Amino acid sequence: MNGETELIIKNLRKTFGKNKVINGIDFKLEEGERVVILGPSGSGKSTFLRCLNWMEEPTSGEIFFDGQLVTGKNIRKVRQNIGMVFQHFNLINNLTVMENLVLAPIKLKMMKRERAERRTKELLRHIGLSSKANSYPASLSGGQKQRIAIIRAMMLSPEVLLFDEPTSALDPESIGDVLSIIRELADNGMTIMIVTHEISFAKEIASRIVFIDKGKIIEEGSPEQFFSSPKTPRVKEFLDKVL
Amino acid sequence: MNNFFNKIVELFSTPEYIDSLLHGFLLTMQIAYFALLIGIFLGTIIALVDVAKPSKWLAIPKFICRIYTTVIRGTPMALQLFIMFFVIFAIKGFPSIITAIIAFGLNSAAYTAEVIRGGILSVDPGQTEAGLALGLSRLTIFFKIVAPQAIKNIIPALGNEIITVIKETAIVSMVGMYDLNMAAKDIGSGQNMASYIVPMFTAALFYLATIYLITFIVKKIEKSLRKSDLRAENK
């Protein structure tokens, strides 16, 4: 944790029609941080995460990445440095696992095909899915898909990884596999932001917990402080329900 | 019934009749083929304009495309054909086959546009998001991710459109063109046949055989495109 600031968010707002989902969030993400975002469903936590790499274009507010204001012009460069893992994996259905993984590095001219394929094979071996290199996503289980989606995001060596409920669509036995990969990334010093419902995992991995409700950050702090002595009644109420 | 049978034998054993039917069939296929080419080309453009992200540059093209598909799909083909022949291309010596190709091409474009639009929209938005999150350009996302998946949804419906156009061209006999339908009328009104029933029946067999062949080819294409799904079934 050498303390360099990755992301600065200033007064972020997002509305869908008349529906105000994010109501002014200020936030900072330092390098090496592992931020877990908690909150009741419909609180706007996923939308907040999706605003960071403009999956949802913010209605107002500013996002700085590496000190640069994120705009429509530089968003593609920014996205190459902020990887994202989705709830529903979103592997490209018409491409094999191998092609899914090498597509971006080759198209973005970051690697030659041979190098990209070599790297893919290494990563697949690492997660134990070497045999699936030429399979199509439709033939994989949810857990396998999500593990591949994670290494797909890693192919571009991003500075930050965003996880949007990465285990919500998985059956219980494959959740562990996915979480262990995330844990490994965290141990290697990856900067991570994750929206999840896995409270015990959050406790274990987080360096900071952020609680969002009604589109605002209600409370944030270290996991010990957050879980043992929450400051606000809203968080107490939430924790009573989930723990 | 005996009479019917005799006339069928007569029709198939008279080279002039078969020749007439083949000539009519050629015109039917000429019109349908080029109309479909125009339809697919123009329909793709219309569909792309329609599904493109709204912007001020596209506001007017989008509006025009919407009006176009609404008008074409909302009026009968026979009427469009008449307007083409007797209003827009009412130019002496203008080849009627070109008029017919344009009329059917413009008509087919509206339907094809809907088919393609539907195919593109039926691709899971998550697929596009995955591409965006990787920092890929919209163009790359379209050609590498969305289009290949959309085509799988488009092919069966496009097959239907091909069949529809082939059969619908039969109305060009209304403007005096010698297509398969007119060939049947010609034979039927000739001195020896003097009945529409048998030649019409024979022309129907021609249409049926063609459409059966096209259905077969489309099914084949569908199957090869479904490759990435089939492996899932074999799991």
Add this chain to the structure above:
Amino acid sequence: MHKVKRTLYLVLFLLVTAGMGMSVWWSINGEKGADYIVETNVPFAPFEFYENREIVGVDVDIVSRVAEKMNKTIQVKNVEFDVIIDNVEAGRIADAGAAGLTITPARSERVNFTIPYYNSVQYVIYNQEIPPSLRDDHVVWEALAGSKLGSQIGSTGYLFIEDEIENGVLAGTGTVLKGIDSHQLAADAILAHIIDYAVADELAAKFIIDKNPGLEALPLYYSGATREEDYPVEESYAIAVNRDRTELLEAFNEVLSEMLTENEEGVTEIDRLVLKYMGLSDE
């Protein structure tokens, strides 16, 4: 492997397209370049019908005589019967119409007609087994009351029936008129019991009953005070010419008056052609 296949399909597609394109080009080249265009409606034997994809018949022969006389090329084009008068009046895509057109006052206001070249009587075509009530050798309008009638849309037979139903002897009798694509199809419709009787021009009717053993036809008459005073539903055919094409009109009139001149045996050229195309002479 994949690439080879794709290239193969592309080549196949281009070949098919080129082949189709050439065939279209061919048919276009065969079609254009005539000085005048005369519209007709096929089939209406013996005046115009297809024979091995060529339009032939009395009207076509008249047109080719005119072309010869004027030393011009004239193309005979098959279109929907209903649009012929419209197109000739507009004069943009057609100069004349030769389709066994009956001279009517309404049509005369819009186009010029040549001298009449054929007088026709309307005939009723019926199923032999279910004849209408006959008056000796003819049928009167009254006998058709309450039945389902059919005729080629826009033809004079059709217009006559419409007149009678609206304000003639068939008014209020529940008589139904069905417009049918052609006289031939109207005949088929009788055998299929879709209509009871069809009304068509004499020659068309005779042509049809000759080929369909189950059908019979008799002339249609207006009833007079007595049976002897009944008089036929008659009409005269002429060629419609656009108002601005006076040279064409004159040429048609010259040709027609030649063709209507009787020879030593009292037979005109037109009569001879009618018999020929009816298949009733040896020619």
